[in-house]
Amino acid sequence: MSPIDEIKNRLDVVEVVEGYIKLKKAGKDYKANCPFHKEKNPSFFVSPSKQIWHCFSCNIGGDIFSFVQKIEGIDFPEALRILAKKAGVVLKKEDPQIRSQRNILYEICEETADFFQKGLVKNKAVQDYLKGRGLKSETIKEFKIGYANNDWDSLSKHLTEIGYKTADIEKAGLILKKEKGNGYYDRFRSRIMFPLQDLNGQVVGFTGRVFGPEKENVGKYVNTPETLIYNKSRLAYGLDKAKMEIRKKDQCIAVEGQMDLIMAHQAGYENTIAVSGTALTVDHLQILKRYTENLVFSFDADTGGEGATKRAIALAQQFEFNLKVAIWDPADDGKDPAEIIGKNPKKWEQVLENSKPIMEFYFENTINKYPKNLSVDHKREIAKELLLPIKNIVNVVEQAHWLQILASKLKIEEKTLIEALRRIKSREEGRELPTEHFAERSRIKEIEEILLGLALKYPEHLEYLNKNFYESLLNTEELKKFVKNVRMDNIKSEEDKFLANYLIFKVEHLNIEEKEVLKEMDFCIKTLKEIFLKEELVKISLEMKEAEDAKKQDEVNKLKEKSCKIIDELDQLNTE
Numbered sequence: 272m273s274p275i276d277e278i279k280n281r282l283d284v285v286e287v288v289e290g291y292i293k294l295k296k297a298g299k300d301y302k303a304n305c306p307f308h309k310e311k312n313p314s315f316f317v318s319p320s321k322q323i324w325h326c327f328s329c330n331i332g333g334d335i336f337s338f339v340q341k342i343e344g345i346d347f348p349e350a351l352r353i354l355a356k357k358a359g360v361v362l363k364k365e366d367p368q369i370r371s372q373r374n375i376l377y378e379i380c381e382e383t384a385d386f387f388q389k390g391l392v393k394n395k396a397v398q399d400y401l402k403g404r405g406l407k408s409e410t411i412k413e414f415k416i417g418y419a420n421n422d423w424d425s426l427s428k429h430l431t432e433i434g435y436k437t438a439d440i441e442k443a444g445l446i447l448k449k450e451k452g453n454g455y456y457d458r459f460r461s462r463i464m465f466p467l468q469d470l471n472g473q474v475v476g477f478t479g480r481v482f483g484p485e486k487e488n489v490g491k492y493v494n495t496p497e498t499l500i501y502n503k504s505r506l507a508y509g510l511d512k513a514k515m516e517i518r519k520k521d522q523c524i525a526v527e528g529q530m531d532l533i534m535a536h537q538a539g540y541e542n543t544i545a546v547s548g549t550a551l552t553v554d555h556l557q558i559l560k561r562y563t564e565n566l567v568f569s570f571d572a573d574t575g576g577e578g579a580t581k582r583a584i585a586l587a588q589q590f591e592f593n594l595k596v597a598i599w600d601p602a603d604d605g606k607d608p609a610e611i612i613g614k615n616p617k618k619w620e621q622v623l624e625n626s627k628p629i630m631e632f633y634f635e636n637t638i639n640k641y642p643k644n645l646s647v648d649h650k651r652e653i654a655k656e657l658l659l660p661i662k663n664i665v666n667v668v669e670q671a672h673w674l675q676i677l678a679s680k681l682k683i684e685e686k687t688l689i690e691a692l693r694r695i696k697s698r699e700e701g702r703e704l705p706t707e708h709f710a711e712r713s714r715i716k717e718i719e720e721i722l723l724g725l726a727l728k729y730p731e732h733l734e735y736l737n738k739n740f741y742e743s744l745l746n747t748e749e750l751k752k753f754v755k756n757v758r759m760d761n762i763k764s765e766e767d768k769f770l771a772n773y774l775i776f777k778v779e780h781l782n783i784e785e786k787e788v789l790k791e792m793d794f795c796i797k798t799l800k801e802i803f804l805k806e807e808l809v810k811i812s813l814e815m816k817e818a819e820d821a822k823k824q825d826e827v828n829k830l831k832e833k834s835c836k837i838i839d840e841l842d843q844l845n846t847e
């Protein structure tokens with residue numbers, strides 16, 4: 272059996288897709304809002320019996336490999352690597368199918384993570400430090416925390432010795448060119464290493480936290496630069512470990528630092544990810560949205576105070592998350608989540624329970640700053656602060672609700688506020704929301720697929736199709752084989768079986784009643800004939816122009832006759 276077949280045998284399409292999006296049972300299939308276009312009503316379906324997926328709006332679909340390729344934006348070799356790992360199928364490294372530049376970088380990063388982990392085992396001082404911060408050894412293992420020692424080249428030596436090229440190690444962001452002379456040196460030295468893992472748990476980069484006495488000109492944190500496999504604006508630290516729990520709890524807690532995240536996971540809050548307020552991107556929010564709509568920000572003790580955090584909140588509001596803010600007292604509870612949890616995990620639970628819906632938080636925070644009896648100036652200031660977050664609310668009912676509250680608090684007429692709201696520049700400048708993106712759909716292909724799907728699902732009508740339809744009416748090359756007397760039990764190759772299943776799957780979701788099947792087939796045949804004949808007419812008129820230019824009268828007459836015939840046929844089609 273080929274590795275591809277073996278992977279397909281071992282993995283279930285539902286399980287693979289669920290790693291990325293939330294599926295709901297729908298009869299014998301599963302449905303979801305399509306991850307490839309923006310929608311409110313699910314048109315994305317997954318069929319466990321046929322092991323395929325399909326979006327009826329984008330009109331795209333396929334198997335587990337094409338799904339992973341599409342959602343990760345990667346090529347086949349990388350999808351193969353990811354799914355092989357998930358299935359526990361060992362691929363030969365020399366296999367040309369998996370030799371891609373990206374895969375080499377994945378290997379290097381994973382090898383490096385191993386190397387740093389071994390470095391930690393050898394260093395008692397660092398181990399003690401981590402334990403002192405409250406980390407258990409299982410946690411250190413789970414997060415693959417390691418240590419880069421103080422050498423200039425021990426990592427690059429190790430990687431070259433086991434066969435990796437310097438150029439590739441540089442592409443993985445692990446070494447730097449020497450400023451003087453030839454050669455390279457290791458980027459990470461004397462640092463505690465936190466591997467950055469993508470959604471599939473593959474190591475794609477590192478954050479290194481300085482260890483030992485602080486030195487001047489040395490940053491506390493050093494990160495891998497963006498590489499072919501590490502995209503800063505897409506990676507949310509810990510999401511690979513948090514995603515299933517986020518779905519289960521239908522809530523995601525966002526913390527700022529890696530230590531915050533690790534401590535939260537260790538204490539059982541596995542639905543936690545780390546993205547700092549300053550670095551939250553549209554990509555992060557889009558990815559998160561696949562798992563939940565409920566987001567708790569616990570960025571720092573004075574959330575909302577800082578511009579960067581405000582922008583992050585505004586962005587999340589525009590993506591229609593139900594936002595809450597976790598608030599604590601830094602003097603009593605601890606300066607960040609890691610410290611709070613380290614002191615008393617129960618306290619963290621309380622903080623989360625008491626987290627406030629974002630608008631409530633903004634209202635309290637703002638109004639508390641002013642005296643009970645508001646002057647005109649106070650009112651203007653309060654309105655200025657609160658109208659922007661109100662403007663960012665996408666849902667109009669919710670927006671109206673908060674406008675009403677603001678009006679009553681300020682004792683101002685609502686319509687005045689509505690006018691003021693209108694004048695506020697909507698949304699943050701320079702932050703374009705992604706436009707709705709619909710994959711191109713070909714109407715012709717759609718009709719062809721439905722027609723053949725019907726013939727495959729209802730073989731009793733195959734004969735009818737053969738009598739009334741011919742191959743050349745099809746535009747989609749790969750579908751032609753199904754026009755001839757094809758029955759499911761005659762289909763031999765895996766590829767054809769897949770395609771046939773796919774066509775049947777599409778048709779089943781159209782909910783065509785059995786007595787309507789023939790009528791639907793007629794409609795498809797008629798439409799395709801019409802398209803075919805019209806194209807013929809265009810061709811003939813072009814030929815006619817050429818013949819006229821060349822003064823070939825015989826030819827012109829012949830073509831005229833031909834086009835009259837086609838026009839007759841078209842008329843006939845429309846009167847049938």
Ligand SMILES: [Zn+2]
Binds near residue numbers: 306326329
């Ligand atoms: Zn779609």
